[in-house]
Amino acid sequence: MFETQEEIPEIKERLHRVGITNLRTIARINWKGKLYTFIPTFEITIDVPEEKKGIHMSRLVESITETMSEAVEEEVKEAHTSLEELGLAVIKRLEGKHPHKRAEVWIKTQLIMERKTPASKKISLETYDVEVGVIKEPGQIEKVLRVKVIGNTACPHAMANNQGKTHIQRAVATLEIRTDYNEEIALEDMIDVVESSFSSPTYTLLKTIDENAVVQNMYSNPKFVEDVAREIIFKAKQKFKGKIHVKVVSHESIHKHDVIAETWY
Template identity: 95%
Template structure:
C-alpha cells in the first residue's frame, strides 16, 4: 500500500493546522462528583512539516475513539474530570500515532445548569454553549475556555427620555479566556460572570410572578450593550488569569440593525 501522505509535496511550505472538523461523538465528564454526558463536536489539528505531503486522517479519529473508550469503560477507568483534560488526553494519544510539534483539540458542546426562577423559586434547566480548546506547543500547553450566554438589556437612553418607558432586547454575550493549561477556571464561573452582567438573565421556565420579577429587574437595571461588555471584562479580570476577550451583541427591537460591543485584555 502506498503511503502518499509521506511523499514530498510539490510546494514545500509548512502548514500550521491540518486535521478534521465537525466530528461528533459522545463524552462523559466527571466534574465535582457529578457525571455529565455530552455529545460534543470536535476539531483536531496538527502541524505538517514542509517535507510531508499530508496527514493520516484516520489516526486523528482513532485518537478520539480510544480516549472515549477509556471514559466509557468506568469499570476499568474513571471518566475525565473536565473537557480540557479530555482534549489533552486526545493529544497525548495522537502523539503516539502521528508525530507533530504542534496540536490543537477543540470541543464544542452545551452545558446544562439548574437555575432558580426569581419569584416562584422553581428549578429551570438552562442551556449554555461552551467551547474548550487545548493547544500544545513545543514548550507549553495552553487552554481556551469560551462561554456564550443569552440575557437581555433595557435601554437607559429611551428610559431617561420617555417617562420611564423603554425598549428591551435580547442580548448574547461571549466570554473567552486563554490561559495556562494548569490554571483552574470553571465554565460555570464564567457563565455566572456573564449572566450577572445583563440588565436581567433570561429563563426557560417563567411563571407569571417570575415574568413580573424579570421585567421589574430589567427596568430597575437599564444598560447599554457597552455597559454589559464593560461589566463582563471588569469582573473577568478580577476573577480569571489569562487573556480575556468579550463580545456582546444586542439584537435591537426597534431598529433593523443590531449593536455590538467588543473588548479584550
C-alpha cells in the same frame, strides 16, 4: 500499500493546522461526581512540516474515539472531570500515534445549569453553549475557554427620554479566556460572570410572579450593550487569569440590525 502522506510535496510550505473538523461523537464526563453523556463536536489539528505531503487523518480520529471509548468503558470514575482534561487526553493519545510539533483539540458542546427563578424559587434548567480548546506548542500547553450566554438589555438612553419607558431586547454575550492549561477556571464561573452582567438573566421557566420580577429587574438595570461588555470584562479580570475577550450582540427590538460591543485584555 502507498503512504502518499509521507511523500515530499512539490510545493514546500509549512502548514500550521491540518486535521479533522465538525466531527460529532459521544463523550462522557465525571462532573463533580456525576456522569454526563453528551454529543460534542470536535476539531483536532496538527502541524505539517515542509517536507511532508500530508497527515494520516485516521490517527486523529482514533485519538478521539479511543479516548472516548476508554472513557465510556471505564465509566470515567477518575479521569476526565472537565472538557479540557478530555481534550488533553486526546492530545496525549495522539502523541503516540502521529509525530507533530503543535496540536490543537477543540470541543464544542452545551452545559446545563440549575437556576432558581427570582420569585417562586422554582428550579429552572438552563443550557449554555460552551467551547474548550487545548493548544499544545513546544514546551507549553494552553487552553481556550468560551461560554455563550443569552440575556437582555434595556436601553438607558430611551428610558431617560421616555419617562421610564424603553426598548428591551434579547442579547447574547461571549466570554473567552486563553490561559495556561493548569490555570483552574470553571466554565460555570465564567457563565455566572456573563449572566449577571445583563439587565437581567433569562430563565426557561417563569411563572407570572417570576416574570414580574424579571421585568422589574430589567427596568432597574438599564444597560447599553457597552455597559454589559464593560461589566463582563471588569469582573472577568478580577476573577480569571489570562487573555480575556468579550463580545456582546444585542438583537435590537427597534431595528432590523444588531448592535455590538467588543473588547479584550
